[in-house]
Amino acid sequence: MKEVFTNFFMIHSSGTSFLADRLAAQGIAPTDWSLHWPGGNTTLLIDNRHGGTPEQRYPSIALQAMEMLPAIEQVEYIVPGEHTALRLHMMGGDVCFNGLRSLAHWAARRYGYTQLPLECAGSPHRYSATIEGPAEQSVITLQCPQGFTQRDDLPFPAVDMGGIIHLVAAQSHWDEHEARQQLQSVLRQCPWLASTTAAVGLITVVGQRLYPLVHVFATNTTVLQSACGSGTVAAHLITGQEHWYPPSGVLFSTTPRENQIHLRAIVRGYSPSAAPEPNHFYYDPVQHRGVAPAADSVL
Numbered sequence: 001m002k003e004v005f006t007n008f009f010m011i012h013s014s015g016t017s018f019l020a021d022r023l024a025a026q027g028i029a030p031t032d033w034s035l036h037w038p039g040g041n042t043t044l045l046i047d048n049r050h051g052g053t054p055e056q057r058y059p060s061i062a063l064q065a066m067e068m069l070p071a072i073e074q075v076e077y078i079v080p081g082e083h084t085a086l087r088l089h090m091m092g093g094d095v096c097f098n099g100l101r102s103l104a105h106w107a108a109r110r111y112g113y114t115q116l117p118l119e120c121a122g123s124p125h126r127y128s129a130t131i132e133g134p135a136e137q138s139v140i141t142l143q144c145p146q147g148f149t150q151r152d153d154l155p156f157p158a159v160d161m162g163g164i165i166h167l168v169a170a171q172s173h174w175d176e177h178e179a180r181q182q183l184q185s186v187l188r189q190c191p192w193l194a195s196t197t198a199a200v201g202l203i204t205v206v207g208q209r210l211y212p213l214v215h216v217f218a219t220n221t222t223v224l225q226s227a228c229g230s231g232t233v234a235a236h237l238i239t240g241q242e243h244w245y246p247p248s249g250v251l252f253s254t255t256p257r258e259n260q261i262h263l264r265a266i267v268r269g270y271s272p273s274a275a276p277e278p279n280h281f282y283y284d285p286v287q288h289r290g291v292a293p294a295a296d297s298v299l
Contacts, residue, residue: 036269040250044075048079049080059219084117091219094122113131140265144262164230165199198218
């Protein structure tokens with residue numbers, strides 16, 4: 001297992017230089033990519049609004065980037081929206097709420113937005129994001145519709161988010177080996193999932209702790225993520241809990257508001273074109289990890 005819980009917090013400049021070279025070889029300029037840390041779940045964001053990278057190359061470019069920097073858990077692309085200015089297209093065509101929050105962070109840093117509507121390929125829903133705080137570290141709330149479908153035809157309670165299906169398993173303890181076996185068993189028992197959704201997540205819930213294991217079909221990757229926004233919302237819909245701590249240790253809140261669920265947590269980012277190359281991209285683990293805040297603590 002890659003050391004996402006510790007090494008996740010530091011990506012040295014040598015790593016970003018190698019990544020920049022690899023992306024440049026794919027025709028992706030430094031002005032077109034950035035790294036984001038939406039409370040965990042390190043995300044490489046590539047601006048493809050100009051259409052220079054064909055969609056069929058999304059998975060292969062993502063795999064190369066994830067192999068180059070193992071701390072990267074997912075890759076997403078910015079494309080023009082159908083009903084909004086910005087649309088997110090994940091590496092596997094799946095739906096990603098932390099990806100949408102990363103996109104909102106990118107838009108806030110580049111254009112100064114404090115609120116904006118967003119779309120995600122693979123999802124029929126529209127979203128909106130509110131950005132608070134400085135660009136270096138923002139608190140971003142994603143407003144999600146409540147029109148997600150709960151399913152009872154899978155081995156665990158499940159929620160179809162429209163582009164990803166999350167199974168929520170309440171357990172007394174966390175065991176990664178056991179979780180991987182459970183997810184593989186689900187994929188074997190339900191082969192139809194590969195043709196009906198882009199990704200499947202097994203969200204293990206142990207009290208307020210949440211462990212997201214996500215399989216993406218297009219890249220054939222199964223990643224134990226340090227945070228998962230859509231998985232957190234799915235866990236809320238199944239259990240009713242509102243405060244969550246993924247492996248990153250960052251507090252995520254899921255708050256029902258009328259016909260929406262508000263997903264709220266911090267986001268940080270690094271862009272190679274925004275400033276001279278830093279010694280490293282660093283997120284302070286002491287400030288946001290360690291002893292979990294009280295259950296009623298709100299960001």
